[in-house]
Amino acid sequence: MLIRRATDLPSSELTPEGVYVNRRTFLAAAGAAAGAVGLGAIAGGLSPRALHAAVLGRQDPQAVGKPYGLQSDDKPTPWSDVTSYNNFYEFGTGKDEPIEMAKNFKPKPWTVKVDGLVGKPGDYQLEDFLKPSAIEDRIYRHRCVEAWSMVIPWRGIPLADVIKRAAPTAKAKYVEFTTLYDPKRMPGQQSGVLDWPYVEGLRLDEAMNPLTMLATGVYGRDLPNQNGAPLRLVVPWKYGFKGIKSIVRIRFVEQQPRNTWNIANPSEYGFYSNVNPEVDHPRWSQATERRLGLTGLDKLRRRKTLMFNGYVDQVGSMYAGMDLRKNY
């Protein structure tokens, strides 16, 4: 076996963003994976990507950003999990499908339409849309309605910036977001699994909350396609499906907009969809969650889900006096 020292590496292979390969992990993984590969063919259900990752070892960039609402044991979820375990039905319904099916998606050039009840409507090139705001890196907790969670270093701008610039009229009470509809580029839209295009909505005060972000990146890099490139919503106190991806339109409206999962299954997915351990999903409990991307026995452990995903102080007052069981 040829063992190269670090100095033998061409500069292109050095690690500009703290990319590293833990060699021991890699070797252990390679040994185990070699055994697993042979059986893998028979084991139809195991994801080839996971085998691939096990063979190559993890090459995770380091998280950057200011932590928001993190608990003492909240560590950023590795890049490989954040970018390979995705719900993005526009690129397939399996969690491991988007990373493959979105491979050739071109997120640039990109236009964002701002319209509805605003003083300054317009169609913006993404660069122009982002330019007036300072890009920030923030580490948020992320809780999926399916009872798994991650800790994600997002990069983006506060949605409030965009709203202020659009100058909504006094009539505007809600913000509606729309994903690109282009079945050729988003092959999942060729199936009728959801009503396309994906739409989501927030109350204006929720949209203006300082935590609400329009993300353009993750781990200090541009958003990978499977994570909703080039522009997605991040609302850390709500279930993940509220975080609409690949946004092409932001519309200000008077009536509460509909949202895709609510249309698909109104008894299971509401408009608010705030993380709430006391209100179960009809088919499973939301009291606990499984944190992904941990190692060893921690992979198996469940942890308690926190009210508003741990952001009570920042968002609780918006829902004072509301029946959260009714407004799930």
Place this chain on the structure above:
Amino acid sequence: MNWRDLYARVRALREPAWFPVGLIVASCIPALVAIGALLSDVVGSTNVLGSNPVKATEHFLGEWTLRFLIATVAVTPLRQVLGWNWLAKHRRTMGLFAFGYVMLHWVAYALLDVQFDWNDLVKDLVKRPYIMIGMAGLVLMIPLTVTSTKAMIRRLGGKNWSRLHTLVYPIGILGVVHYWMSVKKDIEEPAMFAAFFVVLYAFRIWKWQVKRTANRAANRAANHTAAA
């Protein structure tokens, strides 16, 4: 070689000598893979099962339960179409493996997912229809497993035993419905399993109809003769 010859050759296939042992060894492999991969991920530091190893293990074992149920149900149609009567004696083995996999599936759910919190287990069971349906399937498999020995077949008598073991058909339906209800909107995989059951059940119902019509005709003929 024409199709008729090919069919005749396939029909003429005898049970290979390695088949009884091969079937058992092959049937154990998915379970060993699941356990090995999980141990490697949890005790070692691999990532074979992906980001959510608990769900991956659960689903993997659940799907193998359905595969063994399909195999069990497929034995009679295969005998009828291909004439492989030697498969009959392996049907119980396949059924037992279906039970083994459903138990592993349940252990994965109870131990890894719910972490043996009896409170949660009971709550899940009474509150969640898809868990109820899955458990109903599992429970119905218990009498079939208990009566799978030769002694039990003798004790029950072939006819009663066969009647009891037609339970495998509702069990298959419960299994697929359980899977179908557990997914959010990604019904492709449960639909694939459902398709297998639909084809096999349709075949059984068709055969049963043909037999019933034949019996009736025979009875009628017998009556006519008697009347004359």
